[in-house]
Amino acid sequence: MEFWDIYDENKKITGRVMERNDWNMQPGDFHLTVLGVVQRPDQKYLITRRKLDKEWAPGWWEIPGGGVRAGESSIDAVYREIKEETGIDVRGLEPQKIYTYKRVNPEEKNNYFVDVYKFVKDFDESDVTAQEEETSGYAVASLDEIKKYADEGIFLHFDSIRTIFE
Secondary structure, three states: OOEEEEEOOOOOEEEEEEEOOOOOOOOOOEEEEEEEEEEOOOOEEEEEEEOOOOOOOOOOEEOOEEEOOOOOOHHHHHHHHHHHHHOOOOOOOOOOEEEEEEEOOOOOOOOEEEEEEEEEOOOOHHHOOOOOOOEEEEEEEEHHHHHHHHHOOOEOOHHHHHHHHO
């Protein structure tokens, strides 16, 4: 069983934990998620496609990421998530850009912060191993291709993360 730390509205750890995906959060409680943009020097980005059997946004394109485990730092979580979902190891690389956004969803009882990191790494498509449990594939896409998916409404969180590509 996986647990996540609970944060307050100022992104401070409260000392309490929640079970992963237990969408019964109290007002003012938040969990932390990370996203890791991996850009090649040729200005192409590694994106993954969600499995078609996912409950939420099946088949949509996204940036690798996931929940930060209890006791885990945000940077360690993004290193882990990128490696698990794509096989690409960015551990030891300094992020080129970092920012955080906050979502408050009282009707869903799912409030969260998202730390978004951008790494630049030279890799070949043969280096990518998409995680079969989470993804139905991957692409190395230009920003125009990503924007096209976003315009079609099939790129997760694009409006929230668009500045990371600039």
